[in-house]
Amino acid sequence: MRQKLIHSGIHLFDRKGFTETSIEDITNELQVTKGTFYYYFKSKQELLRDIHLGYIEFLLKTQEEILNDPSKDSRAKLRATIFMLIHSIQNQKKSARIFFREMRNLAPEYLEQNMEKRDLFRKNVQQIVEEGIREGYFQENLNADMITRGILGVTNWSYYWFHPEGEVSDEQLTDIYLEMILNGINKKE
Amino acid sequence: MRQKLIHSGIHLFDRKGFTETSIEDITNELQVTKGTFYYYFKSKQELLRDIHLGYIEFLLKTQEEILNDPSKDSRAKLRATIFMLIHSIQNQKKSARIFFREMRNLAPEYLEQNMEKRDLFRKNVQQIVEEGIREGYFQENLNADMITRGILGVTNWSYYWFHPEGEVSDEQLTDIYLEMILNGINKKE
Known part of the structure; x- marks a missing residue:
């Protein structure tokens, strides 16, 4: 999952930019909860x-x-x-x-x-x-x-x-x- | 004034980034109204x-x-x-x-x-x-x-x-x- 979050982050930061990408954008793309994100990373x-x-x-x-x-x-x-x-x-x-x-x-x-x-x-x-x-x-x-x-x-x-x-x-x-x-x-x- | 707005835009876009800078940030720095900005530029x-x-x-x-x-x-x-x-x-x-x-x-x-x-x-x-x-x-x-x-x-x-x-x-x-x-x-x- 950690690798998937990184991969999705790379994809979205590249396309939309870091500031314009929310944690929700990342979790939505992977169809996981925000809790899953915060299990692996403290923040964006x-x-x-x-x-x-x-x-x-x-x-x-x-x-x-x-x-x-x-x-x-x-x-x-x-x-x-x-x-x-x-x-x-x-x-x-x-x-x-x-x-x-x-x-x-x-x-x-x-x-x-x-x-x-x-x-x-x-x-x-x-x-x-x-x-x-x-x-x-x-x-x-x-x-x-x-x-x-x-x-x-x-x-x-x-x-x-x-x-x-x-x-x-x-x-x-x-x-x-x-x-x-x-x-x-x-x-x- | 156009040159001043450009100069202030360069300064703020460089420091804060384009997305993070509002038109208000620019007009505030120069102490002019938003109307002044829109007289010279249609948009950011x-x-x-x-x-x-x-x-x-x-x-x-x-x-x-x-x-x-x-x-x-x-x-x-x-x-x-x-x-x-x-x-x-x-x-x-x-x-x-x-x-x-x-x-x-x-x-x-x-x-x-x-x-x-x-x-x-x-x-x-x-x-x-x-x-x-x-x-x-x-x-x-x-x-x-x-x-x-x-x-x-x-x-x-x-x-x-x-x-x-x-x-x-x-x-x-x-x-x-x-x-x-x-x-x-x-x-x-």
Whole structure:
């Protein structure tokens, strides 16, 4: 039931917005009582927090596997990161949208919890960039912080427009963006 | 007065959200009557539309100057585009945030109007990429559409985190991202 409530919350928050969705909308959709809702969540806020946490924890878990994969050098880790972010749109599009759009509706203590995890995710990506500099793959004078935010811009922005069922697949888009980030668009001599 | 109402709308929509802000909140802030509001706008929706239009039309106007500048080749046009987007955060941060966040609160006919202008903006950037390919600056086999969306991802994402008063200025960030997009982060042989 908890998963059903989360699923229904994701669906309704995405379609109507968090503020415009009532707990009754959620319980009506599932044909359960409000008591059922309150058995699992203290409030609509708490449901929103759990949607956010579920999404960011999924990303962090996948990221950990990438970071700890001894068969991958920093470039391969970067590719896997870009692919993970683009690919997760397919499965988690609504969660991702709610994540970015409804952030400001989180209570301060929930928001802080969330920001810490987001920062951790970003710093882990930055670690890959720094590893690549140390390993001699990437340029020494890079601003790793700004480059990391640029890379996340490329991938996160795709949530607004990318349709994996379109003419470019998630694998292809990953390759296009990895190539742009590694080698740029300038013609080589 | 129209400008004051727009300014107050931007401020309140950004802080409280569009749905949570009433026309009364806006007129109270300016200490004017509701009649004053309705003299300039038919509805809160129309105010939101005008905030969006004002923002996208400002970007389109600046873009036109870049595109028609005969002294700029495609690389210089790309730099000017990236700078315009990063720089406009400084002055238009709230408009930009409302633009992306409250899109879904626009009525369908307003949304369509807005989307057309956004598409025009994106296609103008794509034109720069295609010009660069024709002029022999950029690689011939680029997917100009996807590359354009990637470039816009880098710049648009900065709305979420960039503080121009931080340790990296808008000029510096423009150079970091232009360099990444043109030449990539790989170490050159």
